[in-house]
Amino acid sequence: MNLLDSQVQSLLISGNREFGMKCLALGADWPIEELQSPLRTGFPKSLKNIAIDFFNDDIQKEVGLGTRKFMCDIMLHQYHVLFSSMIQLPGCNMPLATRMIDISIADHPDSFLYLLVRAKISQSERSLERSIEELHKVIAVQKDWRQLAHLCFWDLGISNAALGNYEKAAEFFELLFKENEWSKSIYLYFRAVLLYAADSTKYKATISELMKKIPDHLKKVAGKSVPLEVN
């Protein structure tokens, strides 16, 4: 941070969501006019010079090329699709994100990340059967980075649970427990609760065994408990 130009530092610290979204839209070649904010029509004085440089004609000619477009694209999809599925966000535009992801997938049909975003969109639209199918496609697309498949296992677990397929959902959390290190206690708890919902009599012994294992798998980061595990 200390090595950065002071104007760039003020951009990072000022927290101007609207300006940031416009920059990303420019980089990703999204239609900026569909991302307008009613709150700020201008820019704060601290950002004005950066804004003038960023939006000049020479820079605009370079838009749409290379890794920058992909990075900006993914950041915008994170905002409109991923984060908006968790919290209400101002300026969220799912129809636009859906149009843009279909264009991106047409250009890059084997992109793991674009296919994952498409599956998340189906999930947000409550088309869970379609989302489950798309998540399986995502897993099949690449085998090199297993942790990327783990992202899909989580969503497959949640989607099946939302449909009431509790035993199927529990299988994905069992897979996560075996293969992934993010939070084994959460996977154990999820599996126990899902099996309880499926059939508390049939799975009584398994549920009891799983619940007893949870305290042994609680994590500490720098000596502090992880809030999600504690809660």
Add this chain to the structure above:
Amino acid sequence: MFPVLELIYMWNGFDLIPDSRLLILQQKFESALADLDRQQEECKKDGKEIPYSTFYDDLCLVRFFKGLATRELAVPSASMLIPEKLLIRRQLTKSQIDGLDYASKQLEFISLQADDIEYDHWILPFCRYELAALHIRAGDYQKARSEYQAALNGGYGEDEAGKQKKKASMETSLHIRVHNAIAKLNFILALKGETVVDEEESDPESEED
């Protein structure tokens, strides 16, 4: 009661449940409420107020999910992921308005019983947040703002009696949701030309293009 729904809700899965499944869950909620009523009537014959110590925890939880399910059936969260300028132009049908009204009664019930909750203190502040989201759907933006403020204040409005007894589980997660929801509310009010009350959004440095 319904631990799986509690878990699904905390991990943002409740909004994903399709209508077909919500209708099945509604029947389970009605059945659970009837059972809780029956248990309470029976224990009153023995001179007790409630059949077990966490009775109001279960009652409030079932009402919470019943309120959420009714709200989602009326106006699903998926339909809210559109630009605010389209949101404010929507016209709700009579059945949607009736659905939201019924859902709000389920959620408002929780505020009346929250002081009797034994362990699940998270229910009240989360209930205020979900009630605010309901008011946004109905276009009652000032009510929504009051509910968001109550959610930030442990579940109690400034002009309401009562105080948060204990730090609720997932309180930080709730506060993140509420602050972003208030930012979205300010977007909506600015589009409608109404005054934005939240001082955090004012920008003394801003100037026109």
